[in-house]
Amino acid sequence: MSETMTALFGGTGPDWTARQVPVPRPGPGQIVVCARANALNNADASMLAAADPTRGGTGREYQAGYEFAGEVAAVGEDVRSLAVGERVMGTTPGSFAQYVLVDHRHVMPVPDELAYEEACALPTGLLTEHGALMAGDFRAGRSVLITGATSSIGLIGVQVAKALGASQVIATTRSAGKRDLLTGTGADTVVVTGEQDLTQAVLDATGGEGVDVTVDHVGGATFAACLPATRVDGSVVNVGRLDTAASTIDLDALSYRHLRLAGVSFGFTRPAELGAVIASAARDLLAPVADGRVRPLIDGTYTFETADQAVARLRSHQAHGKLVLTVP
Numbered sequence: 001m002s003e004t005m006t007a008l009f010g011g012t013g014p015d016w017t018a019r020q021v022p023v024p025r026p027g028p029g030q031i032v033v034c035a036r037a038n039a040l041n042n043a044d045a046s047m048l049a050a051a052d053p054t055r056g057g058t059g060r061e062y063q064a065g066y067e068f069a070g071e072v073a074a075v076g077e078d079v080r081s082l083a084v085g086e087r088v089m090g091t092t093p094g095s096f097a098q099y100v101l102v103d104h105r106h107v108m109p110v111p112d113e114l115a116y117e118e119a120c121a122l123p124t125g126l127l128t129e130h131g132a133l134m135a136g137d138f139r140a141g142r143s144v145l146i147t148g149a150t151s152s153i154g155l156i157g158v159q160v161a162k163a164l165g166a167s168q169v170i171a172t173t174r175s176a177g178k179r180d181l182l183t184g185t186g187a188d189t190v191v192v193t194g195e196q197d198l199t200q201a202v203l204d205a206t207g208g209e210g211v212d213v214t215v216d217h218v219g220g221a222t223f224a225a226c227l228p229a230t231r232v233d234g235s236v237v238n239v240g241r242l243d244t245a246a247s248t249i250d251l252d253a254l255s256y257r258h259l260r261l262a263g264v265s266f267g268f269t270r271p272a273e274l275g276a277v278i279a280s281a282a283r284d285l286l287a288p289v290a291d292g293r294v295r296p297l298i299d300g301t302y303t304f305e306t307a308d309q310a311v312a313r314l315r316s317h318q319a320h321g322k323l324v325l326t327v328p
Helices: 042-051 123-135 152-163 176-185 198-205 220-226 251-256 271-290 304-316
Strands: 004-010 017-022 030-039 067-075 087-091 099-103 107-109 143-146 168-173 189-192 211-216 230-238 260-263 298-303 322-326
Touching (some): 042 304, 123 230, 152 168, 152 271, 220 230
Parallel strands (some): 143 211, 168 189
Antiparallel strands (some): 030 322
């Protein structure tokens, strides 16, 4: 490895700034990955805005990024599960760089069938959607409702539920124009919330019973509507707040239907927990990824030099799928 590398930093203005910084060295439990591609997440835009000193932000500078794929370049002396040269994809703060320092538990193998530009767009979606389904006590043969399903992570969620053997996947979108996108991804039923009542549409699609497991990416009024759309003894798991974090729910719908509510957020403050979630997702989903049943939708591919265009696309909320950066 060289002594220095290019990395993207936030906190200097509305966009990222490329800098030369030292290449990291792995400590105990860590590996260094030679990154080939990175993927953007909604958090990247919000972090840029919060740190932008030209628009009232904190001015706190930070190395950007969360998702990456590449080859292992170095391993800590106590890491036995990975070797130099292995293809991996993973998640860690500061991943928009030529070399990424990461906890060895926070990566998974890249199947041979997958290019790095696709692989980098999978880790967050795989671990979040699989983790949410497991938190909802999902089993093969159960039905699933996924709200906000046209988000990049929701699209992966639809595929994950189908790959794990869901008997029925109901997906929601606000726009009728995205119906074909969801059916093409594997949804059995699409509810257009801009035109239909979510609760009634789900009940109609399930013979009045409701779904076994709901995975909600929206929050707000949508979260409340999910409760009566979930069957007796079913589970509702919130993983996102695309609308708002505040929700007023009907406690009768919660209590009379004996629902289990869960909220999950697989951040980096609990490394061992995140590692266990990633290992579980890898065990169940690498085969469906390899055979094409689970693949990310890529909206566009950019470079470090055109990263400002990528984040502008992210801010527009018009992207259909993930935005990818190839690493120099």
